[in-house]
Amino acid sequence: MLEVFREKKVYEVLLVTMSNVTPIGVVRSGEKLRFKLFPGKSFREVLETGKASIQLTNDPELLVRTALNLPVEVEFEEQKGYRWIRGLPGVYGNVTSKVEHWKDNLGETEVLVCELIPKGEIRAELPTKPFSRADCLFVEMAILFTRYLVKSSEELREKIIDLYSTYKHLGGDSPTADYIFSVLTKKAQK
Numbered sequence: 001m002l003e004v005f006r007e008k009k010v011y012e013v014l015l016v017t018m019s020n021v022t023p024i025g026v027v028r029s030g031e032k033l034r035f036k037l038f039p040g041k042s043f044r045e046v047l048e049t050g051k052a053s054i055q056l057t058n059d060p061e062l063l064v065r066t067a068l069n070l071p072v073e074v075e076f077e078e079q080k081g082y083r084w085i086r087g088l089p090g091v092y093g094n095v096t097s098k099v100e101h102w103k104d105n106l107g108e109t110e111v112l113v114c115e116l117i118p119k120g121e122i123r124a125e126l127p128t129k130p131f132s133r134a135d136c137l138f139v140e141m142a143i144l145f146t147r148y149l150v151k152s153s154e155e156l157r158e159k160i161i162d163l164y165s166t167y168k169h170l171g172g173d174s175p176t177a178d179y180i181f182s183v184l185t186k187k188a189q190k
């Protein structure tokens, strides 16, 4: 399974822990998958249990809604303390992690630097779904929006609104994208 990940490339996947699902960017290094977690539920659960699953998806709605902790329609399977979403391919395994100090333009925080060593494979097939530019913009909007929620700035707000405008132009019609836009435009009216 790991061979689908080219080394050095960042892949957007789903991290499934004890009670949470969130998108993360992973990079393969040999037989391991590396990722970073900023403070939140996944950070706490990985630190607490040392177990997680990493699953592939080609559904931008699932990546974005889990990032924003909005409800999603998925079913879970469990085995020996590992948990994953039914129907999505991936791996489960133990996570070694260490807390480090992090500083960027959003400020200073802690980051959990993690490595998952696969223990087993989750077998499933991704649904047939063509590639859309609108989906790329939607995911990019969501990444910037999660940053905006940590530290808002006018520059970031305008960037997301710009992406939304191109997204609509390219046929994007997700109510979740409309939700992001509505939050950003409501804030501006205050």
Ligand SMILES: Cc1cc2nc3c(=O)[nH]c(=O)nc-3n(C[C@H](O)[C@H](O)[C@H](O)COP(=O)(O)O)c2cc1C
Pocket: 012, 020, 021, 022, 023, 024, 025, 026, 035, 036, 037, 038, 039, 040, 041, 042, 043, 063, 064, 066, 067, 068, 069, 139, 142, 143, 146
């Ligand atoms: C495509 C995508 C990729 C993301 N990758 C990461 C990541 O690698 N690490 C991280 O801490 N947050 C990442 N985020 C942001 C988290 O999903 C978001 O902050 C979430 O609220 C995490 O909190 P939780 O663990 O409490 O669910 C990403 C968001 C998106 C939309």
